Amino acid sequence: MKHSTSAWRLKAIRLLLFAVSVIFILAGWHRGEIRTVLIKATRICLECIGIG
Amino acid sequence: MASRKIIQWLAALGCNAYVPGFLKGRIYRGSFKSVCVPGLNCYSCPGAVASCPLGALQAVIGASRYSISYYAIGLMVGFGLLFGRMVCGFLCPFGLVQELLRKIPFFRAKPSARGAGFALFAKRARLVKYVLLLVFVLALPLLTKGELGVGAPAFCKYICPAGTITAGGPLLAANPPMREALGWLFALKTLIALATVLGCVAVYRFFCKFLCPLGAFYGLFNKIALYQIRIDHEKCSHCGTCAQVCQMGVDPSLGCGSAECVRCKDCVKACPASALSAGFRDESHCKNSPLTKTP
Ligand code: SF4
Ligand code: SF4
Numbered sequence: 001m002k003h004s005t006s007a008w009r010l011k012a013i014r015l016l017l018f019a020v021s022v023i024f025i026l027a028g029w030h031r032g033e034i035r036t037v038l039i040k041a042t043r044i045c046l047e048c049i050g051i052g
Numbered sequence: 053m054a055s056r057k058i059i060q061w062l063a064a065l066g067c068n069a070y071v072p073g074f075l076k077g078r079i080y081r082g083s084f085k086s087v088c089v090p091g092l093n094c095y096s097c098p099g100a101v102a103s104c105p106l107g108a109l110q111a112v113i114g115a116s117r118y119s120i121s122y123y124a125i126g127l128m129v130g131f132g133l134l135f136g137r138m139v140c141g142f143l144c145p146f147g148l149v150q151e152l153l154r155k156i157p158f159f160r161a162k163p164s165a166r167g168a169g170f171a172l173f174a175k176r177a178r179l180v181k182y183v184l185l186l187v188f189v190l191a192l193p194l195l196t197k198g199e200l201g202v203g204a205p206a207f208c209k210y211i212c213p214a215g216t217i218t219a220g221g222p223l224l225a226a227n228p229p230m231r232e233a234l235g236w237l238f239a240l241k242t243l244i245a246l247a248t249v250l251g252c253v254a255v256y257r258f259f260c261k262f263l264c265p266l267g268a269f270y271g272l273f274n275k276i277a278l279y280q281i282r283i284d285h286e287k288c289s290h291c292g293t294c295a296q297v298c299q300m301g302v303d304p305s306l307g308c309g310s311a312e313c314v315r316c317k318d319c320v321k322a323c324p325a326s327a328l329s330a331g332f333r334d335e336s337h338c339k340n341s342p343l344t345k346t347p
Binding site for chain 2: 010013014017018020021022023024025026027028029031032033034035036037038040041042044045047048049050051052
């Protein structure tokens with residue numbers, strides 16, 4: 001009984017986090033975040049190399 | 053070669069497959085860079101074909117239009133849910149770099165030779181990576197926004213040794229004009245990178261253990277990730293071999309959900325009773341669910 005409750009709880013947590021992951025990615029895409037990432041990643045990041 | 057090593061090399065080479073970048077001292081500018089890889093891999097490394105999740109997260113938080121990155125957090129939650137810290141053990145290029153550094157035969161004291169004081173210090177020092185995640189990755193890019201509304205990617209700017217070594221090293225070597233712009237920030241980052249390299253020679257995965265905010269984040273998923281190390285308590289004879297071989301300081305016989313476990317499987321191979329196993333499995337058929345307390 002305890003094991004099946006635990007397995008059910010684990011499944012529920014996983015399902016919830018899967019939904020959060022998908023919804024967040026779609027929300028980020030909708031808000032234009034992907035373009036911000038692309039712009040940052042395709043120019044040399046001066047902070048990363050220790051200049052800016 | 054062990055299968056984990058092969059996967060580590062394939063992941064590191066796949067994430068950094070833009071060879072002309074190394075030859076010409078420039079970075080890849082294709083649209084694939086809008087995608088994040090699971091591991092720490094600086095997007096300004098000349099070979100990088102995709103983005104680092106920590107860099108993407110800070111870039112969006114620090115941008116004038118935003119204060120949170122749903123995209124980067126959503127991807128990181130997805131990777132965490134699938135793999136947990138298996139990302140660190142199998143997919144992170146900087147994890148592989150650290151394992152290679154550890155092969156340098158220098159300062160190689162065994163963890164057992166370091167004493168209880170060191171173990172206690174190491175246990176506390178592991179919390180530093182959570183502080184770095186909260187302060188440098190999540191808070192400072194937001195709090196340092198100036199008049200233009202742009203905040204600094206504080207972890208990349210002040211700390212990240214992967215950026216200094218894998219991006220700064222090759223780009224500065226190939227671009228002399230860039231070297232003229234170097235100042236105190238580069239000196240600080242170089243010091244941190246040198247300390248990290250020495251730390252990794254002396255201590256297995258020094259950066260993963262103490263400093264990596266991405267490892268800290270994925271560690272939160274170790275109990276619930278689809279990829280699990282699990283123990284059959286009926287087979288376990290409590291011989292202690294697994295805890296002895298674990299270089300991350302974990303005792304898997306007490307349960308396999310530790311946030312420090314990078315899923316390297318050294319314990320699985322060493323267990324004389326075959327009580328440990330690893331893989332993606334459906335919990336509903338397993339009586340040793342990671343959420344079940346150890347007896
Ligand atoms: S090595 Fe195997 S038998 Fe020994 S304590 Fe670890 S899990 Fe149990
Ligand atoms: S030896 Fe086992 S417990 Fe230790 S990090 Fe590797 S998989 Fe995890």
